[in-house]
Amino acid sequence: MFRLRRAAVGGTIGLLIGILFTLFVNFVSNTNVSLATLGGPLWVLIAAFLIGLWYAVLFEPHRDNYAENVSTGLVLGIILWFVWAISLQPFLVGKGESWQAVEAITAVPKLITYILQGGLVGFVYGLLFGWLAKSLKLHSTEILGPPEITKRVVIIGGGYAGVSAAQVLEKELAKHPAIGVTLVSQNNFLIHTPMLSEVSASAVNAQNISPSLRSFFKNVQVIQSDIANIDLDKRIVHLRADTRSTKKDLHFDHLILTAGSVPNFFGNKNIEKEAFSFKSLEDATIIRNQIIDMFERADLEPNSEKRKQMLTFVVAGGGFAGVELLGGMNDFARGICFYYPNVNPADVRTVLVHSRERILPELSEALGEFAKEKLIERGVEFQLGVRVTDARPGFVVTGEQEIPSNTFIWTAGNRPSHVLSLLDLPLTKRGQLEVNTALQVLHTDNIWAAGDCAQVPDLTTGKFAPPTAQHALREGKVAGYNVAAALTGKPLKTFKFKTLGSLAALGHQLAVAEVFGRRFSGFFAWLLWRGIYLSKLPTLQKQVRVLLDWILDVFFPPDIVQTINFSQKEREQQRVMTEGNGRSPEVQA
Ligand SMILES: Cc1cc2nc3c(=O)[nH]c(=O)nc-3n(C[C@H](O)[C@H](O)[C@H](O)COP(=O)(O)OP(=O)(O)OC[C@H]3O[C@@H](n4cnc5c(N)ncnc54)[C@H](O)[C@@H]3O)c2cc1C
Numbered sequence: 106m107f108r109l110r111r112a113a114v115g116g117t118i119g120l121l122i123g124i125l126f127t128l129f130v131n132f133v134s135n136t137n138v139s140l141a142t143l144g145g146p147l148w149v150l151i152a153a154f155l156i157g158l159w160y161a162v163l164f165e166p167h168r169d170n171y172a173e174n175v176s177t178g179l180v181l182g183i184i185l186w187f188v189w190a191i192s193l194q195p196f197l198v199g200k201g202e203s204w205q206a207v208e209a210i211t212a213v214p215k216l217i218t219y220i221l222q223g224g225l226v227g228f229v230y231g232l233l234f235g236w237l238a239k240s241l242k243l244h245s246t247e248i249l250g251p252p253e254i255t256k257r258v259v260i261i262g263g264g265y266a267g268v269s270a271a272q273v274l275e276k277e278l279a280k281h282p283a284i285g286v287t288l289v290s291q292n293n294f295l296i297h298t299p300m301l302s303e304v305s306a307s308a309v310n311a312q313n314i315s316p317s318l319r320s321f322f323k324n325v326q327v328i329q330s331d332i333a334n335i336d337l338d339k340r341i342v343h344l345r346a347d348t349r350s351t352k353k354d355l356h357f358d359h360l361i362l363t364a365g366s367v368p369n370f371f372g373n374k375n376i377e378k379e380a381f382s383f384k385s386l387e388d389a390t391i392i393r394n395q396i397i398d399m400f401e402r403a404d405l406e407p408n409s410e411k412r413k414q415m416l417t418f419v420v421a422g423g424g425f426a427g428v429e430l431l432g433g434m435n436d437f438a439r440g441i442c443f444y445y446p447n448v449n450p451a452d453v454r455t456v457l458v459h460s461r462e463r464i465l466p467e468l469s470e471a472l473g474e475f476a477k478e479k480l481i482e483r484g485v486e487f488q489l490g491v492r493v494t495d496a497r498p499g500f501v502v503t504g505e506q507e508i509p510s511n512t513f514i515w516t517a518g519n520r521p522s523h524v525l526s527l528l529d530l531p532l533t534k535r536g537q538l539e540v541n542t543a544l545q546v547l548h549t550d551n552i553w554a555a556g557d558c559a560q561v562p563d564l565t566t567g568k569f570a571p572p573t574a575q576h577a578l579r580e581g582k583v584a585g586y587n588v589a590a591a592l593t594g595k596p597l598k599t600f601k602f603k604t605l606g607s608l609a610a611l612g613h614q615l616a617v618a619e620v621f622g623r624r625f626s627g628f629f630a631w632l633l634w635r636g637i638y639l640s641k642l643p644t645l646q647k648q649v650r651v652l653l654d655w656i657l658d659v660f661f662p663p664d665i666v667q668t669i670n671f672s673q674k675e676r677e678q679q680r681v682m683t684e685g686n687g688r689s690p691e692v693q694a
Pocket residue numbers: 261262263264265266267289290291292294298299300301302330331332363364365366383384425426522523524555556557558572573574575576577608
């Protein structure tokens with residue numbers, strides 16, 4: 106049945122070509138070339154019909170490869186000339202085949218006709234192939250190769266907002282293969298930020314909390330790159346050029362911005378230079394290695410003041426990130442003292458500097474107080490109502506005071522990614538993009554934003570949605586759905602989400618939580634924290650790996666393998682600088 110339909114359509118195409126060919130020959134006819142020399146119009150039409158029919162039945166033309174389609178048609182023309190024009194046709198009219206040289210020579214004009222018609226059939230069939238395959242289902246669409254992308258959605262950012270937007274788009278646009286989705290991110294993985302403090306405390310391996318972006322998608326194109334510029338008028342995202350990538354520009358029809366946030370040092374260059382930040386997987390890994398490095402150096406340090414400076418760890422910022430980081434670091438630092446015979450555990454100091462009187466302002470006052478008391482019991486010092494005003498090598502400056510410390514971590518402020526400054530769009534006071542409840546950037550029709558970089562109206566509180574993973578994920582879903590809706594003519598959805606709750610881990614078997622309005626603290630809250638965030642960690646593989654890390658953590662002491670050797674890096678830099686100067690270290694010294 107399938108072949109029959111193909112034969113019918115191919116024969117019709119051949120017949121139409123034959124009619125045009127007949128009209129053309131009739132028009133140019135002279136003593137040398139006429140329909141009579143070709144055996145009459147009926148035989149010309151029959152030949153064209155047969156060529157079209159056999160072409161459709163026997164061949165799968167190549168889309169866009171016209172040369173191959175035409176040459177296949179030419180060869181088919183020659184074969185049919187032999188089989189039909191000088192064999193079967195004379196036989197049918199009672200003449201017997203015309204294989205004698207003289208007869209064959211008289212059939213040469215027919216040969217040219219067959220060849221020309223064959224070539225034309227190949228060309229026209231190739232031209233119509235996409236339509237024949239898709240609309241008439243005469244050929245497998247697989248042969249068409251990847252569908253031609255006619256529209257493209259570009260998502261910038263591979264955090265919770267970007268990944269959830271891409272996932273929804275992939276689902277909603279499954280039946281629209283001509284709409285491509287591209288996700289661009291600096292990293293090729295998503296960071297499960299609630300577990301970042303577990304990495305710096307050496308409780309889980311860094312890669313176990315970070316599923317690769319490619320593992321989420323089948324049809325979304327993932328590009329690991331930074332953004333150089335965005336041209337909203339021309340609808341082009343320019344990727345930052347580097348030696349590994351040749352593709353530099355991405356045209357978009359819709360753009361979703363989910364570039365998250367970066368540390369905000371409020372313009373203080375000294376703090377920016379001296380402090381470690383705590384946003385990325387790299388940051389968490391560096392902090393873990395810095396702690397180990399300080400212990401290795403303190404173990405060798407004869408000067409007690411310098412040793413104490415090495416063993417003092419300061420965190421600025423008493424929000425979730427700062428408190429969780431400090432809780433984990435405090436356990437880790439105190440838990441590895443036994444490896445270092447020359448380190449006195451009493452010299453270890455962990456200090457939290459916070460500008461307000463209350464830590465964890467996102468939680469109730471009682472839970473904040475509970476967290477503070479428990480951490481003090483574990484040896485943490487609090488400097489509340491105090492601001493870090495400056496920093497210099499080895500010292501954290503808090504107004505008139507200085508804390509001698511070689512490890513200073515800044516979690517006291519965030520601002521949206523620099524990507525937003527590339528857009529010619531108004532930003533809020535906090536530097537975010539203002540969006541409506543459909544996540545569409547105000548005064549635009551094809552720019553959308555979600556997550557930390559967007560100021561999203563919170564319909565449940567009348568304020569703006571807080572910068573949390575649970576909000577970013579849901580905002581991304583709505584943004585993705587609405588872009589698909591805009592492309593397919595469906596109504597847009599409104600973002601409405603009530604915070605489920607907040608949880609903060611404070612270190613070993615200790616946490617505080619407020620879930621669905623109920624408060625929990627201590628061991629149960631810690632179990633809740635682990636259960637909830639393990640279930641929220643994307644991909645089963647990563648969940649199993651983290652679970653194994655936690656189980657091993659119960660039975661074995663903390664791992665102090667230093668994966669970044671700062672001393673070696675310094676020596677290497679020194680060597681490169683010295684060689685670059687063409688002078689030996691001795692001469693420089
Ligand atoms: C330490 C820490 C702990 C946290 N704990 C919790 C918690 O327990 N619960 C909770 O709900 N929230 C928590 N958060 C907040 C939560 O992580 C954020 O609100 C959430 O990650 C925001 O998601 P996002 O997709 O908007 O941005 P992000 O997750 O920050 O993702 C931004 C993405 O944009 C990409 N990007 C940025 N700039 C560029 C560029 N120039 N070019 C290309 N790509 C770019 C980045 O690579 C990244 O993939 C925590 C945050 C931190 C830092």
